[in-house]
Amino acid sequence: MTDETPVLSLKDLHVGIDGNNILHGINLNIAPGEIHAIMGRNGSGKTTAAATIMGHPDYEINSGAILLNGEDLLELEAWERARKGVFLSFQYPQSVPGLQVGHFLRKSVASIRGDEAAKGPAFRDALKSAMEEVSIPRSFLSRYVNDGFSGGEKKRFEILQLMLLKPRLAILDETDSGLDIDGIRVVSRGINAAIRGSESGALIITHYSRILEHVKPDYVHVLIKGKIVKSGGPELALELEEKGYEWLQ
């Protein structure tokens, strides 16, 4: 290991669900300021990896380790990981009828960044500019979390949360799917601003090279059947787009 502790370190991670082994030994290091991308077929285990890092209780870790800034996360629940700086932008964000967006955002900022960050004009200003950035109208503040949101609105709302929660590690699970062209630009801008030159890192799960043209990942990893079979630079994404996954098997 270099003198810089990685933001995220996966060590020979084996994960199963309901007795089925899904991930078969994943190794990955994301250094501060780095953005990594994972691509791979449907069902290859991308969401499994994301949910495992976030701490979904249904996934069983059979062996291996997950370190955030060198600290072992395995014993921590999802909310504790969130407070340590892990953020997941969900492939399928859940709706919570009756829970107002404004209230939810304030409570989430308070629990992750502390009460001070969720108070007063500072919070209001941050909220206002982040909402403008992701083009979510003010009227959404009194709507219910993800309730009746369009596919793209849900993804923009995930990015709004990313911007307000300021995580150390941002995992984006197909945030670009369902977003329009402007949306992809907005998300990319948000990620670049949050990660580049900072202490944070990002892991972007995607099927398309388009978002990667905007964020220019440091590394692209290909996941097939629960294993990383190839890693490379941004050019690997283009190659995959052209050739598919067949040649890697």
Add this chain to the structure above:
Amino acid sequence: MTMEEARGAVGDYSVGWHDPEHSTIRFDSGLSEEVVRKISEIKNEPAWMTEIRVKAYHHFTKRDMPGFGDRAALEGIKFDEVCYYLRSSDATEKDWDDVPDDIRNTFDRLGIPEAEQKWLSGVTAQYESEAVYHSIREDLEAQGVLFLDMDSGLKQYPDIVKKYFCSVIPYQDNKFSALNTAVWSGGSFIYVPKGVKVEMPVQAYFRINAKNMGQFERTLIIADEGSSIHYVEGCTAPTYSTDSLHSAVVELVALDGAHIRYSTIQNWSANVYNLVTKRGIAHRDASIEWIDGNIGSKLTMKYPSVILKGEGAHAEVISIAYAGKGQHQDAGAKVHHLASNTTSKILSKSISKDGGRGSYRGMVTVASKAENCKLNVVCDALILDDQSQTDTYPTMEVANASARCEHEASVSKVSDDQVFYLMSRGHSEEEALAMIVNGFFEPFTRELPMEYAVELNKLMALEMEGSIG
């Protein structure tokens, strides 16, 4: 709000403490014609009231238990062990300082005097059988608004009481309305004169302190033409191992164009049988709204009703029920459309958890001569675990084909993915559940005065605590 703050603010069934029992008159347990006559005599009532009481008593003794709801629990009520009358204070005071210390202490701890100063038009506080405190803002009094405890109402305005008492709910309505009519004590009497709009709510607070107590308050609200009033009631009791019985009757009369909103947050301890009959009559263009929250009690059976008697009248019943361990909430609503162009909306939401049972029982009827009525019924149930139960018994009897009826029902469970989503935003599992539950109740909560809404959210957060195995 954090869990610590919630605990600090509310405590574990925070209202479950009890003060030393303090009585100036306590009847022996059990009911007889003599007891009924005695109550009437102590209160110095007119003969007609004594007579109704006695008739109601005899009806009660002959009348069967309701044929629905929790039959087994109902059979468990030991009428012989109930104390039917307990007076703790000799007078109803107008100044908190004159209320006996230990009783005042109770209401102080419940935050009542403070609330009165801040946002209420009037307050009545009932302790056991009698109102111990009563006040109304002077400007309302000057406008002719009457807001008294029911006993004083009967003394000072016998004609109005005689005209309306039992006019909406006859004592023969059911076994518990008969019981209440026989032994009623306390409750509120309100008359709002023509055209007077009471902007801020008036509140009644009901507290049972003694063991094996029966509380039988009787409330009558008359809103004269074009007037409006919002009445709020809250109920608590200490947690004893023996059961108490709360059996109220509430009658509302909304004359032409009047508006009555009646909000309840019932948080009786889990040893209280809460068997209440509530009904209102809405005349032409009047509207009656029941906002009914049931959190506590062992068994609640309560179906706030509205009779839409005048053309253009409107009824709304928005209720929530939370059934936790050992609780059965059998709640719902009834609306009868007797006149044309009347509209009604029923929204019922129940949550069951830790083996609790929430039942929705509803009845909407449209009379054959009532044209162009609109009915909307929505009932949603949320089940938090596999031991808990929900059931719905909706009935619609529509005898006029022009009616437009909408009915929706849903039963849902909290999904793991929903909880995980909230946890990934830094909220513990308990906090996540509280967010989901409070969200589910939100259509109800937003109808409450803000102070109550905040309190209810804290209460539900507390109910979710310690629930994670």
